Amino acid sequence: MDLASIDTRVASSLEGNTYNGKVVALAPGLYAPYNANFTDLDKYYDTGIIYGDSMMRDEYLPDTGGSTWGGVQPGAQEPESNPAVASSATGESELATQLKEEFPGYPVLVDLASIDTRVASSLEGNTYNGKVVALAPGLYAPYNANFTDLDKYYDTGIIYGDSMMRDEYLPDTGGSTWGGVQPGAQEPPQ
Template sequence: MRRALLAAACCLTLVACGTDSTNTTNDDKTSDPAALTYPSGDGVLAGYPKKVSVSSIDERLATTYEGQLADGQLVALAPGVYTPFSPVEPDLTAYLSSDTPSDGDCTIKQKYFPATGGSCWSGVQPGGEEPGW
């Protein structure tokens, strides 16, 4: 009887462990970038979108965001292209919408965000918190 109870307890433990390993929640609120596209239709570059600090980006852009950011955070949409982060929308993929204005490097912005509002400058390099930089 004791062995039967022990065996049953082991089985329940294994089943419970198996349930945890199939957890598919995504705590960082960002989908698999391979399935995402920019408004241009191009696939989203690896590591983007990413939340970054305004202090890590090109000074020309940083000054345009002065007084506009609640927490000093931006979403890097592509290398050198940004939009303000809002704690109300933690899903970074939502910022890839063609309705979201973006600011940053003219070449990258025109390639991936051709019809979105926002400003651009020539030669904006990716910030220090962006992938590969």
């Protein structure tokens, strides 16, 4: 597929590293640079370097390197995926259990427009259909339609929102944080 048809963050990392501006889509939002010497596209699943969505890579190709970002959606030339098939149910993590007990009603899918504008502007264009997953009051992960089990977002490495909440509950994650981010209007009352 054409490099220009995929997420701009991924495309800029791959620019100049592909043959004729082509990439191989391995799964929704996951790419490998195309090399004209390898026309068998199945070979690209064995490459050690993958670019694209962090959740998709962690779920399907965890032993690979490369650059990943949160909320990378499939490119315009990719086939429609079936989220019910792509999402896996592997059981609730200990972290998910803890946070769900402490913050009843979470995780919840909310509109990007309903959250703090600082967080929303950082996530703009990086979520599916303008939705984000609220993990706890003021903590968000970009929504990816290939992962419909919201508990899975507790295990993502990319979190946006309130700095104190992230430091307290999800300290080993990346992403952007700000001081004083309050829960959005669509989040459960606490």
